[in-house]
Amino acid sequence: MAIAASLLAMLAVSQADAVQNSSAVPICDGSKGYAASFGGRQTYLWRPHWLEAIANDKDARAKALASGEKSLSSPIYSVTDKSRTIPNASLHDYISIGPYWWPDPNSKNGLPYIRRDGEFNPERNGDNFDKARIRSLGNDAKALSVAYYISGDERFAKHAAKQLRAWFITPETRMNPNFNFAQGIPGRVNGRPFGIIESSSLSTIVEALGLLRTSDALSEEEHRAIRKWYSDFTRWLATSKLGKEQMGKQNNHGIFYDFYLSHFALYTGSTSVSEKLATRFLEQRIAVQMDKKGRFPKELDRTRSWHYSHYLMSGALQLATISECVNVNLWTDTLPKGRSMGTAIAFLSQYWSGEKKWPYKDIGFAKSAEKPLYSKTVKAVQKMTMDKIYQPSNQDGNHLILP
Numbered sequence: 001m002a003i004a005a006s007l008l009a010m011l012a013v014s015q016a017d018a019v020q021n022s023s024a025v026p027i028c029d030g031s032k033g034y035a036a037s038f039g040g041r042q043t044y045l046w047r048p049h050w051l052e053a054i055a056n057d058k059d060a061r062a063k064a065l066a067s068g069e070k071s072l073s074s075p076i077y078s079v080t081d082k083s084r085t086i087p088n089a090s091l092h093d094y095i096s097i098g099p100y101w102w103p104d105p106n107s108k109n110g111l112p113y114i115r116r117d118g119e120f121n122p123e124r125n126g127d128n129f130d131k132a133r134i135r136s137l138g139n140d141a142k143a144l145s146v147a148y149y150i151s152g153d154e155r156f157a158k159h160a161a162k163q164l165r166a167w168f169i170t171p172e173t174r175m176n177p178n179f180n181f182a183q184g185i186p187g188r189v190n191g192r193p194f195g196i197i198e199s200s201s202l203s204t205i206v207e208a209l210g211l212l213r214t215s216d217a218l219s220e221e222e223h224r225a226i227r228k229w230y231s232d233f234t235r236w237l238a239t240s241k242l243g244k245e246q247m248g249k250q251n252n253h254g255i256f257y258d259f260y261l262s263h264f265a266l267y268t269g270s271t272s273v274s275e276k277l278a279t280r281f282l283e284q285r286i287a288v289q290m291d292k293k294g295r296f297p298k299e300l301d302r303t304r305s306w307h308y309s310h311y312l313m314s315g316a317l318q319l320a321t322i323s324e325c326v327n328v329n330l331w332t333d334t335l336p337k338g339r340s341m342g343t344a345i346a347f348l349s350q351y352w353s354g355e356k357k358w359p360y361k362d363i364g365f366a367k368s369a370e371k372p373l374y375s376k377t378v379k380a381v382q383k384m385t386m387d388k389i390y391q392p393s394n395q396d397g398n399h400l401i402l403p
Helices: 002-020 048-056 058-071 131-151 154-168 193-214 220-239 241-247 252-267 271-289 305-326 341-349 363-367 376-388
Strands: 095-097 181-184
Touching: 048 058, 048 131, 058 131, 058 154, 131 154, 131 193, 154 193, 154 220, 181 193, 193 220, 193 241, 193 252, 220 241, 220 252, 241 252, 252 271, 252 305, 271 305, 305 341, 305 363, 305 376, 341 376
Parallel strands: 095 181
Antiparallel strands: none
16 A cells, blocks of 8 residues: 555656756657667667666576577568468468457357457467467567677577568568458457557567667668568558557557557657657546546456456556657646546555455456466566656566566
């Protein structure tokens, strides 16, 4: 409860301190990112001091390098690795199915699939779909780029370049820049707006590309080609039927839509789009989705309410972080009646210690009383919050992870 009571005040104080010490704080400058104060590394979400902390911590450094070494043996991924496709899609189209949709046991062929909220269907990670491939690509890009940043070893950059070249550039293996067939439901629909949530790996890759800017593993022409792919994907997000439907979602999907569109717009030079999304965020997202106590009712209705409440906030906090690049402060800006991002953090943080029981349904707690408290999503929210108020992260190493 002490954490919850002090968070808002601490956030406000930290902003004043940041202004007074602005000369020492790396600045994210629009589409250029942190390049000017980070040796040419063009990141937007990954703050320079986060990466420096990993490089300077003996155990974290060793872990990051080990992850990079492991990723050196990873294959070259492509959406064309699928053995089959679906109607109206080519092998170059990204194809996935909704995570909570399962074959109907009462149907001879299992169609149409039925929903079991909160229960993952392992079929979505199979070879016939691209979810596992894009997740592995994002994980490898992160591991290889961070290992390259720490060590300067070009082996890491060169392998990352091979993987990224195949996914985004090479005509025979590249992915078409859309999610028209993401999170489909067999027997019902080939693609849904909800599939846009799977852009998380593409977001990670933007940051990885920023760390790779100091290497010659990707040529300037190849960097431009990847940026063009992202520009086309950003245009699809903003103008397609599925993209417009996702924009209208009033839950975590809408929050992440804003983050992804803003992130990709920054990377591709459309800073005005990022600025517009940031300036309207509190009114169009927080005011609509959050109640006066800092709760998000639509997330509380889920079977994994603890997870989804934090998941939504992780998207909001990532947007707040990159919105600094367009000089919009979402950390302490408030709505007319005082609600803010801090209101939501204050609500969630009172349950972080585990001393106070989460009062809403979450099937994760039914399996383990403690495991959900320390999930990657919860840690990411804690990291971004505690980092922003310049406080030491908790003892389990949250300061040494990247969202």
